[in-house]
Amino acid sequence: MSRASTLSDVARRAGVHQATASRALNPASRHLVSKSTAERVLVAARELGYVPNGIARGLRTNRSHTVGVIIPDLMNPLFPPIVRGIEDVLADEGYTALLANTDNDEQRERTQFEALVTRRVDGIIMATARRDHPLLAEAAHRGLKVVLVNRDTERADFSAVTTDDWLGVAMATEHMIGLGHQRIGHLSGPPGLSTGSTRVRSFRETLHSHRLDAPPEYIEVCDAYSEAAGASATRLLLDRAPELTAIVAANDLLALGACDVFRERGIACPERMSITGFNDMPFADKFHPALTTVRVPHYDLGAEAGRLLLEQLMQPTHLTKRLSLPPKLIVRASTAPPYDANTSTSNPA
Template sequence: MAKVTLKDVARQAGVHVSTVSRALDPQKSQLVGDSTRARVRAAAVELGYQGDAIASGLRRGRTNTFAIVVADLGNPFIAPVLRGIENGLGGRGVMPLVAETQDDSERMEQVMHAVLGRRVDAVITTAARHGDEQLLRRIARQVPLVLAVRHLPDSGLSAIVHDDERGGRLAAEHLVSAGHRRIAQLCGPVNVSSFQERTAGFRSYLELRSIVSLEPPERAAFPTLQEGQRLMSRLLDSLHEPPTAVFAHNDLMAFGALDVLKERGLSCPEDVAVMGYNDTQMTRYTAPPLTTIRLPGYELGRLAADAATMLIEAGGGATPKLTLPPVLVPRASTMDWSGSARRPD
């Protein structure tokens, strides 16, 4: 079956081909009268016309594609971020291309070179580690770049992030207010800004209360369930007496901590309270439901899409860093010692 062309639509609508081109172009359709525009669009639908988005974009010097580069597609937190980006771009006729770095800097470089080769209009990445700064600065000189979730402090790169230091303080404040004094944290990778800031915020609040943060002898290499299991085991093995509460730097690591407690015959929250970070979908369905810090992934993704679009329209430069506030979501995993959950979700 022959492909329907602009000439076919023009013939069906009884107008010139240039009129059809303008009527079907979101950026030029206002140049065509309402009745003519409606007639052209009706003809296009009737004939099954499909525009060539690539050719149209290239005429403007664009491909109408954004690269979305994430660290781990298996992390349940990333789904709402991707949905926010997709919905933020949907009304703009932009197609997102999603790639994964597996939280590896070498793979990050390979992915970035690949997406540049596809002439994307912008890049949004949630996978930045501190060792990637030189690479990402180079990318930002070639195409608009927005860091999301993770940022690179003092890099000057556009970023939409969470107030992770405040989130860490909220976690510590919640556990102290529940009566805990032997408090531990399972720290995420040292070269990721969000985990550095959660560590700093948590420690700073405990120091104000003259409490030492109990921590295993090493940090997680990756923010995964398996690393949560490993660090929780190391923590318990390194202490004569287990902590009464543990803050894991994300929900996946907290799930791993819960697994280890169960294996060792310890109950949560009666023996050890556990809380995570991100408020992923499964946190309310664990046994017990997990206390966590809510990171608004959907909103963060939508704002990242807006920021990338603004950079394109501005012709480069950088947008200001935007920081979203954390929210404590208390559930049964940090029930206080009096036997009643604090502000249950």
């Protein structure tokens, strides 16, 4: 059996010093050599079938060049583009993302967290943050590099990349008001999450700024961001407040569950009930009717989170940064002016 090629073999084939070959093969240091030299080294490595020894490199640098990415629900369509953004940025610097899915289970999250720490990841990007999150205190105690993405926490000592949840819900609510709706309900996300807490406060304040009411019976708190939770909450909401003409949902899956209930009860959307979502997840434009929603730049959220973590890894002393990316209202067919039985142009179900 022939021996495996070594870094020395690659350097000899490319006609460069071994240190130069090492820099050219590492994406994080490739910029330190000329483009032509780097290409020559890469060609030599391919010809020789050279595979870098990540373990040996980790021993030299005291880094594993891996990053843990903890997400709450791999089946939720908004997380794959976030993960893709993280992976693309990390790969450019020679890092590999290790994905851990928690299924919104706190014990599973702790198990995954410990597994990533055991594997000596250089840092963690966490999309599972709750407003009060014990694991973050533990991470800080251990000196781990952590960046939060999509969700925030009450702690100010972690960098975070989120979208402007307040602005997004305000735009959706303003859209409903602009169409003429005055009796508007809200499907709120879990209050223990920054997204749920911020979005329901924005909903209330936006209505208040237009001198409209948001009584308790117009707001239903969902225990999860899921279609099933949205359907269950919508049934309760409509039973309690049948006079509603519009619903602002805290995310697209909740809106999808609401649409299931509309069909179940023979409520035409948008003729008798308008609805908006939040996220503009894949295929939201294929809903029936196509969903008016707030578009969140999920790929950019992941990419910025990756960049923030790399900054922490490359700069021993760094400042905590909190980035808020702007959302955009996407108007589709699920919203319309409220039905008026006294007009001849209305088309009730």
